[in-house]
Amino acid sequence: MNELTHDTAVCTIPGGGLLRGSVRIPPSKSAAHRAMLCAALAAGRSVLSPIELSNDMKATLNAISALGARAEYAGDTLIIDGMAHRAGHADGEPVDVNCIESGSTLRFIIPIACAVGVNGRFLGEGTLVSRPIGLYSELLPQGGVECVSDGGLPLVCRGRLQSGHYEMPGNISSQFITGMLMALPLCEGDSRITLSTPLQSSAYVDMTVSCMSDFGVKVIPQENGWLIPGGQSYRAREYTVEGDWSQAGFFLAAGALGSELTLRGLRLDSVQGDKAAIELFRGFGAEIELSHDEITVRSGSLHAQHINAEQIPDLVPCLAICAALCEGTTVIDHAERLRIKESDRLTSTAAMIRSLGGRVEVTDDGLRIQGVKRLRGGTVHGYRDHRIVMSAAIGALCADGKVTITTPHSVRKSYPSFFEVYNSLGGKANVIDMGQSY
Secondary structure (H helix, E strand, C coil), rough: CCHHEEEEEEEEECCCCCCCCEEEEEEEEEHHHHHHHHHCCEEEEEECCCCCCHHHHHHCCCCHHHCEEEEEECCEEEEEEEECCCCCCCCCCCCCEEEECCCCHHHHHHHHHHHCCCCCECCCCCHHCCCCCHHHHHHHHHHHHCCCCCCCCEEEEECCCCCCCCEEEECCCCHHHHHHHHHHHHHCCCCEECEEEEEHHHHHHHHHHHHHHHHCCEEEEEEEEEEEEECCCCCCCEECEEEEEHHHHHHHHHCCCCCCEEEECCCCCCCCHHHHHHHHHHCCEEEEEEECEEEEEECCEEEECCEEEECCCHHHHHHCCCCCEEEEEEEECCCHHHCCCCHHHHHHHHHHHHHCCEEECCCCCEEEEEEECCEECCCCCCCHHHHHHHHHHHHHHHHEEECCEEEEEHHHHCCHHHHHHHHHHCCEEEEEEEEEEE
């Protein structure tokens, strides 16, 4: 069982205080997932850096290893010897592919395994077991793949994916679209993906197409979809993983709420959708200065705003904790997909704000947050959700009383060093686990 499933640790923060100094933002989890998969599909050795082995990265590493790739990790560098010509055969026994609690890993690897001819039994833990995979059960059989599932995991897929015309809704998780885009170039013939509804989270698909191009594989954008030439090969290479704008959001929130921080390791020309964090926190009134390799953030006169979260769902918890301390009422909408993350993130974000003394209402597709001048502190249920835990730690900086956060080890899913970095900047987080603490 995953260690996060029975996380009995707590994090205590005395409340109040500021973060000061410079922080290097960790490598993008989204970019690293894609680079690892492209490298695994290539013939030869690829060198990827920097890589931080969060639990989600370990899930993808386990998955590509199950399919036949080989990997060595040292320092912050991952060397991957691709699976080309070592993958299984579509008539073999299913290979167990445990995606732990990583939805990205699961949705990316299913069609990839089918395309390389590996029968797979896809497994997961925690909430991943019940997260939606139904689209693949409908889509993959059109390409010659048999899918057997009771509605969630385990899912067994048999047969090699064939080229063809695949119609997909655009208002589903972009992870399904990414999985098909990465898999179909490996098929013999050309394929086409057509979207039946407008694309949500388009920046994540742009990131996929960009990474594939970096590894020598092209897709051709068309109206309402893509043309994917078949018979292509991924090429091994050295690859630098850019910083993670999703994780930068927590430090931008801290800066907006009174800290003064300089962020390093981010690309201002990134296609990550969460780069929108700059303008969103500016929209609250934060002062943000940009240079070619640094971003400095400090507080200004904070006020409410309206936020359409359709393209930036991962930023909602850190935006919400900032909104809780802005004058006026912030409305966050088009965020209904947050209900099927590691937690029901609309409910858990609202519970976090209320637990700290803020005022919030859950709507059908988002949140209405009435700002207060200070938070009082309290006990926050972390819901085993990394983004809830990290947002609560940022909120604690503006609390008059002690803040206790449950399931703090959930940060290992995406940002294992978060509390160490938080404390190095002047925070006072104490994570207590079996008598040990950070």
